[in-house]
Amino acid sequence: MTESSPPDDDISPVVTILRAAGCVFAEEEARLLVDEAASPTDLAAMIRQRAAGLPLEHVLGWAEFCTLRIALDHGVFVPRQRTEFLARQAIALAARTIGRPPIVLDLCCGSGAVGTVMMTALDRIELHAADIEPAAVRCARRNVSSARVYEGDLYDPLPSRLRGQIDVLVANAPYVPTEAIELMPSEARLHEPRVALDGGPDGLTVLRRVITEAPGWLAPGGSLLVETSQRQAALTVEIFTRSGLVPKVVNSQAVDATVVIGAKSDRRPG
Numbered sequence: 001m002t003e004s005s006p007p008d009d010d011i012s013p014v015v016t017i018l019r020a021a022g023c024v025f026a027e028e029e030a031r032l033l034v035d036e037a038a039s040p041t042d043l044a045a046m047i048r049q050r051a052a053g054l055p056l057e058h059v060l061g062w063a064e065f066c067t068l069r070i071a072l073d074h075g076v077f078v079p080r081q082r083t084e085f086l087a088r089q090a091i092a093l094a095a096r097t098i099g100r101p102p103i104v105l106d107l108c109c110g111s112g113a114v115g116t117v118m119m120t121a122l123d124r125i126e127l128h129a130a131d132i133e134p135a136a137v138r139c140a141r142r143n144v145s146s147a148r149v150y151e152g153d154l155y156d157p158l159p160s161r162l163r164g165q166i167d168v169l170v171a172n173a174p175y176v177p178t179e180a181i182e183l184m185p186s187e188a189r190l191h192e193p194r195v196a197l198d199g200g201p202d203g204l205t206v207l208r209r210v211i212t213e214a215p216g217w218l219a220p221g222g223s224l225l226v227e228t229s230q231r232q233a234a235l236t237v238e239i240f241t242r243s244g245l246v247p248k249v250v251n252s253q254a255v256d257a258t259v260v261i262g263a264k265s266d267r268r269p270g
Ligand SMILES: C[S@@+](CC[C@H](N)C(=O)[O-])C[C@H]1O[C@@H](n2cnc3c(N)ncnc32)[C@H](O)[C@@H]1O
Pocket: 077, 078, 079, 080, 083, 107, 108, 109, 110, 111, 112, 113, 114, 130, 131, 132, 133, 136, 152, 153, 154, 171, 172, 173, 174, 175, 195, 196, 197, 206
């Protein structure tokens, strides 16, 4: 227990309720809820929500991502730990831009978690973000108030002045094959929007569009980074190659993350 953690006596009734509701990390969660609650009434409501199966992050109103607290509203995708790997790859690439702030697009931004950590890690970036879900757009605007956050289908809402200008285009788009959604934990199935999970029959329906249209938005030498699964990596690489991007696959076994990165040729059209 840390110095600021609630004493065990305060959390033990909460642990009992959470354990009975099937929460595997009942003690850890109980401490977070007790810490976060503004009043006993608030705590009781939070315990009820959590015991009823609402994701912990939605109950708390925030998710931890790359050590930051990302504000999270109900109905917005909970940023996953594996996506920290995508964010770190994107930071490393954006840091290579010399002489001016890199232009970054966080496409399918959800809460804006990836863009937020990029903004925090790098001195200056010009951050744009977009999502189709109004709740996600509102949430991302709270998290990265200095970014421009657009609402709409993939690239549709972006200003045309960004065409050919983006240095780093990062996308954690939905990639779960439709049939696999029913195998996901109920927290995801019931409390995250279907549009945040469903990647179509082979899981690549949205990613295919992200990748195919990316070269038109990337600056010469710019990069597209997408999260995918190990099983989908080979097919994802093929789509990159067909779209004229030079792909490589990077993995983190520690967090079970697979990212495909594709660079656009740095020769400017002459
Ligand atoms: C897997 S979630 C990832 C969210 C966020 N990038 C993260 O890592 O936490 C996918 C996001 O893509 C958005 N999305 C799905 N289809 C989209 C589309 N056609 N255009 C824009 N956003 C879309 C969903 O609303 C959801 O927020």
